[in-house]
């Protein structure tokens with residue numbers, strides 16, 4: 001998996017196409033998708049056109065997508081996988097993730113709610129049941145690896161212990177305000193790729209991009225705050241997903257270089273702790289609203 005990944009969590013469909021294409025043109029070869037983002041078709045079209053225009057072979061890009069919460073029932077896993085593959089116009093996926101450990105009422109409604117507006121969870125399926133169905137996807141040539149997302153170390157352990165096919169990747173929110181060091185150490189020990197989302201703190205302002213430590217290092221090394229944050233993520237041994245929406249930002253976010261050791265240590269000493277996305281506690285997607 002290329003360490004630098006482009007994330008496709010973009011609600012505007014036209015912007016999804018242009019940003020995906022710009023990312024490919026800038027050099028990104030790792031693309032993160034999800035059925036929940038409702039834009040797999042646009043990502044697939046942009047990739048197909050971009051690969052053809054740049055004479056890049058499918059084997060030279062890495063594409064991930066994710067099983068949504070309303071498809072956790074084992075009999076729904078393969079159809080959901082095939083539907084994503086079809087929308088993305090691909091013959092195989094490099095990685096398929098369980099998007100969150102929360103099962104919602106099975107069905108085509110992605111956000112099932114009762115009359116009081118509360119999410120309807122599905123108590124009739126366990127994460128282990130879903131994992132077994134994910135394991136069955138591997139080995140037929142269409143799904144090269146499987147993993148989990150929005151999962152804590154406590155939830156990962158029982159899956160890891162009982163799995164026939166161990167998770168290849170764990171995708172979670174991570175940045176200097178949420179280093180997730182214990183999970184990262186576990187992943188390193190077990191050979192699992194730790195894939196960080198929101199490495200720029202989702203671009204929120206005030207936030208990481210304006211953190212005085214990050215800004216001072218950026219000035220010192222002649223890079224932008226975004227480049228400093230992305231370099232830190234790679235140098236601590238994680239892969240990452242970032243969402244530049246313009247060609248200039250795609251080039252900026254792809255053009256990173258190693259930071260000196262003292263800069264890494266300074267970032268590691270930042271004391272602020274903040275989780276920006278509450279999906280991990282509810283299964284309901286969304287960044288926590290704050291000033292931008």
Ligand SMILES: NC(=O)c1ccc[n+]([C@@H]2O[C@H](COP(=O)([O-])OP(=O)(O)OC[C@H]3O[C@@H](n4cnc5c(N)ncnc54)[C@H](OP(=O)(O)O)[C@@H]3O)[C@@H](O)[C@H]2O)c1
Nearest residue numbers: 007008009032149197198199200201202203226241242243
């Ligand atoms: N598993 C999950 O539940 C989950 C949850 C969330 C995300 N993800 C994945 O992770 C990907 C990345 O997450 P993210 O979008 O939060 O990543 P991010 O790169 O931390 O944040 C993206 C935002 O940062 C700003 N930005 C990007 N490049 C910049 C630059 N060079 N300088 C200044 N600002 C910049 C942009 O905001 P503006 O355009 O507003 O300026 C952009 O929307 C998503 O696309 C998705 O694939 C997964």
